[in-house]
Amino acid sequence: MNAAGDPSAEAERLLKRDAEWAALASAGRDIDRILSYWTDDAVVLAPAFAPVIGKAALRGYVENSFRIPGFKISWKSSEVRFSPDLNLAYMFGENTVSMNGPNGTPITTKGRAITIWRREPDGQWRCAVDIWNDGPRS
Amino acid sequence: MNAAGDPSAEAERLLKRDAEWAALASAGRDIDRILSYWTDDAVVLAPAFAPVIGKAALRGYVENSFRIPGFKISWKSSEVRFSPDLNLAYMFGENTVSMNGPNGTPITTKGRAITIWRREPDGQWRCAVDIWNDGPRS
Numbered sequence: 724m725n726a727a728g729d730p731s732a733e734a735e736r737l738l739k740r741d742a743e744w745a746a747l748a749s750a751g752r753d754i755d756r757i758l759s760y761w762t763d764d765a766v767v768l769a770p771a772f773a774p775v776i777g778k779a780a781l782r783g784y785v786e787n788s789f790r791i792p793g794f795k796i797s798w799k800s801s802e803v804r805f806s807p808d809l810n811l812a813y814m815f816g817e818n819t820v821s822m823n824g825p826n827g828t829p830i831t832t833k834g835r836a837i838t839i840w841r842r843e844p845d846g847q848w849r850c851a852v853d854i855w856n857d858g859p860r861s
Numbered sequence: 862m863n864a865a866g867d868p869s870a871e872a873e874r875l876l877k878r879d880a881e882w883a884a885l886a887s888a889g890r891d892i893d894r895i896l897s898y899w900t901d902d903a904v905v906l907a908p909a910f911a912p913v914i915g916k917a918a919l920r921g922y923v924e925n926s927f928r929i930p931g932f933k934i935s936w937k938s939s940e941v942r943f944s945p946d947l948n949l950a951y952m953f954g955e956n957t958v959s960m961n962g963p964n965g966t967p968i969t970t971k972g973r974a975i976t977i978w979r980r981e982p983d984g985q986w987r988c989a990v991d992i993w994n995d996g997p998r999s
Contacts, residue, residue: 808946
């Protein structure tokens with residue numbers, strides 16, 4: 724416990740929130756709720772894509788993703804690290820993205836992600852940066 | 862100016878420090894000084910590589926990189942964002958890595974990076990996380 728709160732309780736809260744987000748993204752239906760986990764100025768750096776910056780662009784990015792035949796995303800995060808004031812955090816994640824390849828066979832890629840989260844004035848954590856890349860070929 | 866200090870002065874200080882680091886890495890000689898910019902527990906997530914975690918592993922990673930024929934790295938960072946207490950920061954970066962391909966011709970890849978920095982007890986900023994991926998093919 725420090726002056727800003729209890730880091731381990733806050734880490735648990737943040738990981739739970741991230742897991743809720745992942746479940747919504749994996750279900751792939753409620754775009755408004757999915758978008759609500761990002762800050763208004765959030766930046767997503769997806770491999771081989773131009774940076775996606777801000778809510779309007781993120782909406783397009785999510786809508787386009789869900790239109791890809793066979794698209795499915797899942798992720799799991801861990802190891803939350805905070806600033807001492809518990810207002811900025813980052814965590815590590817592992818994600819899996821599937822989509823149908825040219826001949827209809829599913830193609831799955833696995834990535835390692837860093838997400839950076841900000842506790843906003845309403846007290847809620849939102850993701851401000853999301854970047855990932857592919858791990859070693861197994 | 863806030864209670865923790867002046868964010869714009871601190872951003873300038875941090876970008877200057879990052880530029881010094883980039884110059885040392887680009888010169889590719891002083892491995893001890895290059896390593897001194899990372900925290901002891903730093904994590905580097907390079908595309909297609911297993912995570913490189915901690916100083917000993919980072920030393921091996923840097924030494925191996927500098928042994929690659931034609932290896933050269935450069936980067937430039939911008940847009941520093943702080944936690945309100947100015948003890949945790951992240952910034953955006955663009956990097957260029959060159960090495961000789963199988964037939965000796967240089968191969969150059971450009972990436973977009975996020976680095977996360979921690980102000981350590983000695984007051985110095987050190988990089989705790991470094992992750993990047995390739996941008997869109999141009």
